[in-house]
Amino acid sequence: MKSSHALILVFLLLLLTWAGQVALGFFQVGRMEPILDEETNYPKPPAASGLAQTGARVFASEGCLECHSLSARGPTGSADLTRGWGPRRSVPRDYLFREPALIGLSRVGSDLSNIGLRVPETKDLMLHLYNPRQRNAKSNCPPHPWLFDTRLAGTGIENEALPLPSRDWQQLLPTYKAKALVAYLQSLRTDYSLPEAPLK
Amino acid sequence: MNIPSSSKTNLSVGILLVGSVSWALLGAGLQVLATLQLLVPSLAYLVPIPWIGYGHIAPLVSFLFTYGWIASGFLGVLLILIPRISGILSPSGRLLTGAAIVWQFAVLVGMAEILWSGSTGLISLPFSRSVTALFLLSYLILGSALSRGLGGSWKSGPLLPRLYLLGALLALPLGLGTAEVLLRGGLAPGALQIIMQFVWHSFLYHLWLTPLALVFLFQLLPALTGRPAGSLSLGLLSWIATIGFGGWVGNSLASEGPMPSWLQSAGVIATLLLGVAVLGNTLLLKPLLDGKWEECRRQVSLRFFAVGFWSYFASYAWLAFLALPGVRQTTTFTMVGQATQALLIFSFYGNVLAGAVYSLLPASRSIGWPSHPALTLHFWFTTLGAALIALAYALAGIFQGLALNDPGVPMSTISSYLRPFLVVALAGQLFWWLGQLAFSSIFFASLLKLFPSVAPVAIFPPDREATKQSLTPAHP
Numbered sequence: 001m002k003s004s005h006a007l008i009l010v011f012l013l014l015l016l017t018w019a020g021q022v023a024l025g026f027f028q029v030g031r032m033e034p035i036l037d038e039e040t041n042y043p044k045p046p047a048a049s050g051l052a053q054t055g056a057r058v059f060a061s062e063g064c065l066e067c068h069s070l071s072a073r074g075p076t077g078s079a080d081l082t083r084g085w086g087p088r089r090s091v092p093r094d095y096l097f098r099e100p101a102l103i104g105l106s107r108v109g110s111d112l113s114n115i116g117l118r119v120p121e122t123k124d125l126m127l128h129l130y131n132p133r134q135r136n137a138k139s140n141c142p143p144h145p146w147l148f149d150t151r152l153a154g155t156g157i158e159n160e161a162l163p164l165p166s167r168d169w170q171q172l173l174p175t176y177k178a179k180a181l182v183a184y185l186q187s188l189r190t191d192y193s194l195p196e197a198p199l200k
Numbered sequence: 201m202n203i204p205s206s207s208k209t210n211l212s213v214g215i216l217l218v219g220s221v222s223w224a225l226l227g228a229g230l231q232v233l234a235t236l237q238l239l240v241p242s243l244a245y246l247v248p249i250p251w252i253g254y255g256h257i258a259p260l261v262s263f264l265f266t267y268g269w270i271a272s273g274f275l276g277v278l279l280i281l282i283p284r285i286s287g288i289l290s291p292s293g294r295l296l297t298g299a300a301i302v303w304q305f306a307v308l309v310g311m312a313e314i315l316w317s318g319s320t321g322l323i324s325l326p327f328s329r330s331v332t333a334l335f336l337l338s339y340l341i342l343g344s345a346l347s348r349g350l351g352g353s354w355k356s357g358p359l360l361p362r363l364y365l366l367g368a369l370l371a372l373p374l375g376l377g378t379a380e381v382l383l384r385g386g387l388a389p390g391a392l393q394i395i396m397q398f399v400w401h402s403f404l405y406h407l408w409l410t411p412l413a414l415v416f417l418f419q420l421l422p423a424l425t426g427r428p429a430g431s432l433s434l435g436l437l438s439w440i441a442t443i444g445f446g447g448w449v450g451n452s453l454a455s456e457g458p459m460p461s462w463l464q465s466a467g468v469i470a471t472l473l474l475g476v477a478v479l480g481n482t483l484l485l486k487p488l489l490d491g492k493w494e495e496c497r498r499q500v501s502l503r504f505f506a507v508g509f510w511s512y513f514a515s516y517a518w519l520a521f522l523a524l525p526g527v528r529q530t531t532t533f534t535m536v537g538q539a540t541q542a543l544l545i546f547s548f549y550g551n552v553l554a555g556a557v558y559s560l561l562p563a564s565r566s567i568g569w570p571s572h573p574a575l576t577l578h579f580w581f582t583t584l585g586a587a588l589i590a591l592a593y594a595l596a597g598i599f600q601g602l603a604l605n606d607p608g609v610p611m612s613t614i615s616s617y618l619r620p621f622l623v624v625a626l627a628g629q630l631f632w633w634l635g636q637l638a639f640s641s642i643f644f645a646s647l648l649k650l651f652p653s654v655a656p657v658a659i660f661p662p663d664r665e666a667t668k669q670s671l672t673p674a675h676p
């Protein structure tokens with residue numbers, strides 16, 4: 001085989017590989033649009049807030065993906081839905097407004113594609129981030145106390161402070177990163193119906 | 201002809217290999233720390249420090265192994281091998297040295313980023329855009345030096361290693377460049393980003409590192425054993441299938457959610473067909489090793505190549521097994537991923553790299569490996585370690601997948617059942633680290649010429665002639 005022939009062949013094979021996935025993928029999922037809800041006129045999936053998008057980056061940088069996935073499967077071949085990890089399976093359109101779009105690597109912990117439905121309360125999520133064992137004494141989820149600031153309580157405890165017994169007049173306040181992360185977690189919910197994945 | 205380029209490439213080779221050995225040691229140490237945290241979650245409660253937490257260390261470890269240890273090492277030994285088979289000098293030794301330094305600098309910056317501010321969360325792209333730029337800059341120089349040698353020696357030696365090198369040389373810039381532009385240039389919306397991440401993941405491992413490892417197997421196994429690789433047409437078919445299907449493999453590991461279903465099916469089919477290509481290569485290379493037990497025992501490099509070769513087969517057989525429909529659904533998002541990593545990186549690439557260093561470095565440096573117990577330690581500890589890690593994670597992953605699919609088993613029960621496997625994996629990682637430590641000691645001692653260089657290349661005396669012949673070009 002001549003080197004020029006080999007070069008052309010390699011180039012074609014690589015191009016086919018790349019275009020076969022990325023270009024076809026673009027035509028299939030890259031040009032997707034949200035569905036408008038007929039009653040409310042809101043888009044489905046809902047557009048993520050700026051805070052939640054920042055939170056997606058916090059989620060990635062804290063390495064939550066090493067233990068948590070963001071994709072519910074099923075109903076056949078998987079127990080995800082029976083485990084309560086989502087009202088329906090995740091489909092490509094659900095990731096439309098995710099920036100960055102992430103899927104996760106492992107399920108050392110539970111799937112979080114619907115954590116915004118399972119644990120909707122800000123206080124609960126904050127508490128979990130600060131110390132998961134406050135909510136579940138046996139939790140293996142690592143704590144993230146660096147997402148919180150310790151500050152003197154002053155005359156009164158602020159609204160945002162964690163509901164923990166205060167020591168030495170200190171209160172624990174979520175940093176911007178914690179607020180963004182919680183906004184992101186709350187945005188993770190697929191409780192809307194899509195033509196390709198209707199809610200039962 | 202004698203090695204014309206050795207003085208010019210010597211420094212760059214040194215930098216790439218010293219970097220490689222150091223990143224491997226560091227990565228292996230951190231890996232132990234990561235596994236310890238999975239095993240004893242309370243550690244994170246005792247010492248809550250962000251940058252040594254599992255979420256930072258786990259992506260860092262695979263970054264260090266892939267880009268630091270294996271990539272840097274492969275580039276280093278290629279810079280020894282290619283000038284020797286082509287007789288073509290690199291344009292400028294200084295430029296190559298600069299490129300080698302830039303590669304190490306990129307790994308260093310990537311490491312600092314992941315430690316301090318965390319990974320980007322993108323699969324196989326955990327670092328920032330500037331690190332990508334550094335890698336590509338360095339690769340532009342190193343890769344073009346390699347391709348000059350490749351083009352100039354196309355006709356003067358076996359075809360298959362050259363074909364694999366050609367595929368690898370093109371795959372990295374195409375994959376990394378487009379992943380960077382699409383993922384961080386805001387050009388890929390939503391689920392397309394996830395498709396692109398898997399494409400890049402496949403390019404990195406199956407179209408870059410695997411073909412590079414095959415360059416060494418196809419070039420050096422015949423040289424070391426004195427036997428030619430068999431049928432060229434089978435080799436060509438396997439090569440086409442490797443380059444044609446390798447880039448699709450990642451899809452077979454992806455979960456259902458964001459991936460269109462045809463892409464998953466394409467991934468499954470490609471993985472199975474790639475398995476056939478690997479079988480073809482196995483049939484080609486296996487006869488070279490048949491009945492060579494005695495040589496494998498005596499020659500350090502051949503021993504590592506033999507294990508590397510069988511791990512090549514095992515890695516892709518394992519990937520094909522994971523792609524089977526029932527298995528795939530059960531094992532996505534489980535620890536089988538770590539088993540695949542252990543097989544590919546530790547057993548396949550790592551052993552091929554070690555074999556290449558043992559056989560090629562003496563030629564470039566005129567140093568000999570002393571017959572030192574550390575060589576034996578290196579081999580047994582890394583082989584045993586890698587096997588333990590792969591086995592433990594494979595079983596853990598399958599078990600974890602079955603348990604996850606049974607909604608009656610709570611998550612906390614699953615984690616407690618996984619503990620024994622993690623203990624075995626941890627032991628394997630410690631073994632591997634010790635083996636690597638033995639290698640590093642002998643590597644650095646040899647580089648510093650602490651041993652009397654009595655017998656350069658003494659590690660393969662009986663086949664020395666065969667080796668020399670194929671390592672030096674057939675120029676007049």
